[in-house]
Amino acid sequence: xKYLCLVYLDEGCLDELPDEDCVAYDTAIRSSGQCLAxxxxxxxxxxxxxxxxxxxxxxxxxxxxxxxxxxAGFYMIEAKNLDEAIRLAxxxxxxxxxxxxxxxxxxxxxxxxxxxALSHANAEGC
Numbered sequence: 732x733k734y735l736c737l738v739y740l741d742e743g744c745l746d747e748l749p750d751e752d753c754v755a756y757d758t759a760i761r762s763s764g765q766c767l768a769x770x771x772x773x774x775x776x777x778x779x780x781x782x783x784x785x786x787x788x789x790x791x792x793x794x795x796x797x798x799x800x801x802x803a804g805f806y807m808i809e810a811k812n813l814d815e816a817i818r819l820a821x822x823x824x825x826x827x828x829x830x831x832x833x834x835x836x837x838x839x840x841x842x843x844x845x846x847x848a849l850s851h852a853n854a855e856g857c
Contacts, residue, residue, distance in 0.1 A: 732816075732836075733814040734807075734808050734835055734836065735805060735807055736807075736816070736819070736823060736831050736833050737834070738825045738831055739800070739802055739803065739828075739831070740801070740830070741829065741848050744829065748824055749756070752826070753771070756822060756823060760819065765809050765810065769806040772803055772804050775793065778792070778793055778794045779793075780794065800829055806819075807836075808820075831851070
């Protein structure tokens, strides 16, 4: 099962976390085959938020919400279950100074493909 591990931390704590630790963990989890993708994000100061309301696009500088911790990066991982995903998330170095939100991926592409295939099969059967 796929999980997204969202890395949150106070950007002021980034200096407490050597980049080498993050690169070493990233290399190890990729080598294991359990990391499907991972990236660090630039500072929240570079963020742009886009909203569409009543057909109108609104663009604002900065993150969606003012919080103590900001989204700093992510890992897309493959794990047998939530327990294994939590174990992998606990190894992500920023967990020492921030938090890691672990969320299962909702496989919408597979669901839509299955519905399309079923609809196509039913249409041919008529």
